[in-house]
Amino acid sequence: MAQTTPNHTQTVSGWAAHDSSGVITPYTFKRRENGINDVTIDILYCGMCHTDIHHVKNEWGITMYPVVPGYTCKSTYGSPHLTAQFLHSLLPLKMHEITGLITKVGSNVTKFKIGDKVGVGCLAASCLECEFCKDSQENYCDQIQFTYNGIFWDGSITYGGYSKMLVADQRYVVFVPENLPMDAAAPLLCAGITVYCPMKDHNLFESQKKNIGVVGLGGLGHVAVKFGKAFGHHVTVISTSPSKEKEARERLGADDFIVSTDAGQMQSRKRTLDFILDTVSAHHSLGPTLELLKVNGTLVIVGAPDKPIALPSFPLIFGKRAVKGSMTGSMKETQEMMDLCGKHNIICDIETVTPNEINDALDRLKKNDIKYRFVIDIAGKSSNL
Structure with missing residues (x-):
């Protein structure tokens, strides 16, 4: 007590x-x-x-x-x-x-x-x-x-x-x-402050239009989409759930939607994103997501899976990409x-x-x-x- x-x-x-x-x-x-x-x-x-x-x-x-x-x-x-x-x-x-x-x-x-x-x-x-x-x-x-x-x-x-x-x-x-x-x-x-900080750190509230990705469409992800659209960026939602595409596009105004379990969709969007915010707390590999980044792109993790996240080296090395974390x-x-x-x-x-x-x-x-x-x-x- x-x-x-x-x-x-x-x-x-x-x-x-x-x-x-x-x-x-x-x-x-x-x-x-x-x-x-x-x-x-x-x-x-x-x-x-x-x-x-x-x-x-x-x-x-x-x-x-x-x-x-x-x-x-x-x-x-x-x-x-x-x-x-x-x-x-x-x-x-x-x-x-x-x-x-x-x-x-x-x-x-x-x-x-x-x-x-x-x-x-x-x-x-x-x-x-x-x-x-x-x-x-x-x-x-x-x-x-x-x-x-x-x-x-x-x-x-x-x-x-x-x-x-x-x-x-x-x-x-x-x-x-x-x-x-x-x-x-x-x-x-x-949700707001958690996604605000990494977006601010990467100048997304000041820079010219960027192609940004948001992994996961939940409490954090939906606010990240709103921030991205408010500042004129091209926003792609990345999700394991095809059923979320309609709400991502029509409810939140996302410009694109990728089903992360669809190899064809993932392949067609390789090297298209400048910045990705990963909000997913379930265990998953970062490798496929990293391939979506352009050369010199950055992936920021704000979700917190219970188990270690798989981080293959080749997508980092061959794309000069960075993976960071961010808290509140x-x-x-x-x-x-x-x-x-x-x-x-x-x-x-x-x-x-x-x-x-x-x-x-x-x-x-x-x-x-x-x-x-x-x-x-x-x-x-x-x-x-």
Whole structure:
């Protein structure tokens, strides 16, 4: 259980799993009082992702019950006990997605005011002193802690967004643009920032038209397609599912679609793409995908398969190609991403559920029965805020 500390006196209603059955039930717990650097947020919406399933069922063996999901796990970067599955839990598919309104600000808070529309992603705390924190790259801090199932500065266990209220340090909060609906903006704090960073790193928000590929059409992939189209690129979706072609082209505006299991289609598109973003978390070989890149092209991995990915050398050597990885972004990058989405009216495609539908939604999420993100309507309010 969370440690009892003197300032954890606020009673909060939420929803939690109490054991490895993973069943979510109503739960009342304590949050800290609003500190001098904190803001208190009335939570309106919280996104759901596959990490929530792993945590509520303790599939990685690190869950501290009761667990209130709505973010990601505790980090122990630098620990000698890291496992492949635990690293999997830290990677970009596993972020958090809270949006709400500020109801209280601390005496040192100058960035926010009561009534502001804000979002909280995966980060709850970092050391503030390492080279990464000082360079606005706190997402790479060795001592980073996350919004749920993490350990906050005061030693308490963090509880996530499956609740009605959150207290957060102002340094880990971002503004939500006024024109974006709060429900469809929530998953941007996960899917949006995860695909934004590698696209930004490769100048896709500034360069002339490029041919880019997106492997996988899910929560991450559909946002990547929207980013690519918003900036005038030729976007190709690469998928194992022929049935997704219609939605890729008609719903999201993709320019081309490749069935990755069709050797003929893959062969006909060899050396046609400048950049590929691989969002798939299932085990797969990178070899065939690399052949789609032009000479000097780059493939960036943001999915996190449980098993090592096959990486044949010849497609790299004979195409002078590069393979990179990318995780979530810093707070500075997260705000940049939200502002860009506001400017170009980019939101996630979502299905909202009520708190009493959480368990059904988790079951459907496990079956990938969603286009493309579930969002919990915590407050039961309309999305036109």
